[in-house]
Amino acid sequence: IIQAAYRLIHKADTIIAGIFIGATGVTVYAIPVILIDQFRMFAETGNYILTPRFSRLAASHDLATTSTLLLKWSRYSSILAITIGTPLLVSGGDFIQLWMGPEFAACGPILQLLTIPFFFTLPSMVFIYYFYATNQHRTNAIILLAEAAINIGLSILLVQKFGLPGIALATLLPALV
Numbered sequence: 322i323i324q325a326a327y328r329l330i331h332k333a334d335t336i337i338a339g340i341f342i343g344a345t346g347v348t349v350y351a352i353p354v355i356l357i358d359q360f361r362m363f364a365e366t367g368n369y370i371l372t373p374r375f376s377r378l379a380a381s382h383d384l385a386t387t388s389t390l391l392l393k394w395s396r397y398s399s400i401l402a403i404t405i406g407t408p409l410l411v412s413g414g415d416f417i418q419l420w421m422g423p424e425f426a427a428c429g430p431i432l433q434l435l436t437i438p439f440f441f442t443l444p445s446m447v448f449i450y451y452f453y454a455t456n457q458h459r460t461n462a463i464i465l466l467a468e469a470a471i472n473i474g475l476s477i478l479l480v481q482k483f484g485l486p487g488i489a490l491a492t493l494l495p496a497l498v
Contacts, residue, residue: 322462322466323458323461323462323465326462326465326466326468326469327465327469329469329472329473330465330468330469330472330492331354331358331361333469333472333473333476334350334354334472334476334488334489334491334492335347335350335351335354337473337476337477337480337488338350338351338480338485338488341477341480341481342480342484342485346484346485349425349427349428349431349485350431350485350488350489352417352421352425352428352432353413353417353428353431353432353435353489354435356409356413356416356417356432357409357432357435357436357439360405360406360409360439361439361442361443363405364398364401364402364405364443364446365443365446367397367398367401368394368398368443368446368447368449368450369450371390371394371447371450371451371454372450372453372454373454374390374454375387375390375450375451375453375454375455376454376455378390379454379455379456387451391447391448391451394447395444395445395447395448396444398443398444398446398447399440399443399444401443402439402440402443402444403440405439406436406437406439406440409432409433409436409439410433410436410437413429413432413433413436414426414428414429414430414432414433415429417429417432427485430486430489431485431486431489434486434489434490434492434493435489435492435493437493437496438492438493438496438497441496441497442496449461449464449465467495468495468496468498471494471495471498472491472492472495473491474491475490475491475494475495476488476491476492478491479491
């Protein structure tokens with residue numbers, strides 16, 4: 322359920338773009354998604370390594386060290402998100418045009434909208450791995466399913482009014498929560 326929700330959060334938007342905008346919309350939306358996904362997967366790896374440590378801390382009931390580790394690693398993840406996200410916000414559109422060609426200029430604003438959630442979701446990933454480590458899979462599933470449902474619902478609603486930026490905005494709002 323967790324993996325299904327996670328895939329819905331990160332992949333359903335492209336399907337919605339195809340349904341409501343067509344093949345051109347999928348391409349313009351998918352290029353920024355691919356770029357963000359690559360950076361997200363790289364950054365998440367740093368959080369994943371904490372799972373065994375959190376398990377051991379939970380088994381020993383060491384709440385002080387757990388709190389310290391959660392806080393510190395969230396800060397490290399925030400620094401990484403800023404380090405990766407800021408260049409994407411500032412010059413990501415230019416990079417896409419150099420990479421894919423000037424006809425993909427429409428990808429720039431989509432990339433900017435998709436980058437903003439990155440600043441929030443990367444530091445929060447520490448807590449997702451904490452939930453894994455402490456056998457709180459149900460909590461994890463509920464949070465991710467709620468985010469997926471809100472994301473999909475808002476995407477369908479906002480694409481009709483704002484087009485592709487509406488889908489990107491629908492990704493941003495639940496990520497902030």
